Amino acid sequence: EAGVTQFPSHSVIEKGQTVTLRCDPISGHDNLYWYRRVMGKEIKFLLHFVKESKQDESGMPNNRFLAERTGGTYSTLKVQPAELEDSGVYFCASSHYQETQYFGPGTRLLVL
Amino acid sequence: SQQGEEDPQALSIQEGENATMNCSYKTSINNLQWYRQNSGRGLVHLILIRSNEREKHSGRLRVTLDTSKKSSSLLITASRAADTASYFCATTGSGYALNFGKGTSLLVTP
Numbered sequence: 690e691a692g693v694t695q696f697p698s699h700s701v702i703e704k705g706q707t708v709t710l711r712c713d714p715i716s717g718h719d720n721l722y723w724y725r726r727v728m729g730k731e732i733k734f735l736l737h738f739v740k741e742s743k744q745d746e747s748g749m750p751n752n753r754f755l756a757e758r759t760g761g762t763y764s765t766l767k768v769q770p771a772e773l774e775d776s777g778v779y780f781c782a783s784s785h786y787q788e789t790q791y792f793g794p795g796t797r798l799l800v801l
Numbered sequence: 802s803q804q805g806e807e808d809p810q811a812l813s814i815q816e817g818e819n820a821t822m823n824c825s826y827k828t829s830i831n832n833l834q835w836y837r838q839n840s841g842r843g844l845v846h847l848i849l850i851r852s853n854e855r856e857k858h859s860g861r862l863r864v865t866l867d868t869s870k871k872s873s874s875l876l877i878t879a880s881r882a883a884d885t886a887s888y889f890c891a892t893t894g895s896g897y898a899l900n901f902g903k904g905t906s907l908l909v910t911p
Contacts, residue, residue: 693843720897722897722898722899724899724901730903731901731902731903731904732844732889732891732899732901733901734898734899734900737896737897737898744897745896745897745898747898748898780843780844782844782899784897787831787893787897788832788849789834789846789849790834790846790899791846792836792843792844792845792846793843794842794843795843
């Protein structure tokens with residue numbers, strides 16, 4: 690069974706540009722999550738999808754971040770426009786129920 | 802915040818020794834999970850312990866949970882160089898969001 694995959698693995702962009710991160714969850718997992726870790730800080734929750742619906746987006750930092758999950762399969766996280774403080778590692782995870790969350794390898798974003 | 806706090810921040814031991822990491826949290830939880838992250842890689846789920854459980858084992862891993870003290874410990878027995886990684890505890894409350902601590906960096910030397 691394939692694990693959670695994320696694309697790209699790395700992204701370097703300039704301040705003001707737009708970046709879109711993609712996550713493919715484990716097949717059959719209705720729950721999909723986004724987290725991020727900025728330098729020197731804890732891994733922080735961003736939002737949670739159940740199928741295509743946003744169940745909890747309390748961790749989204751501001752309206753420059755837009756997450757979608759069309760058709761309840763893969764998800765995208767768009768940052769527009771990117772700022773320097775958005776640099777970090779963005780993790781996606783998925784789960785079948787409210788228990789074990791399986792994480793992807795992360796996307797390392799650097800905003801210059 | 803239910804944020805977990807791991808202790809120590811860094812731990813260095815030799816192969817064959819046991820490694821113990823602790824985690825404290827602030828509010829009531831539904832479950833507590835431990836994850837491992839090898840350098841530059843993703844998070845690997847190690848073990849989940851529910852709030853009504855006190856101890857769980859998985860291979861060389863032993864996790865305890867003391868809800869009265871709001872703390873958990875992860876014991877890795879007979880450590881190996883391949884255990885070198887960062888270890889995180891994460892809690893969930895009524896929702897699904899995981900609340901992570903800053904992690905413990907474990908170095909196992911041959």
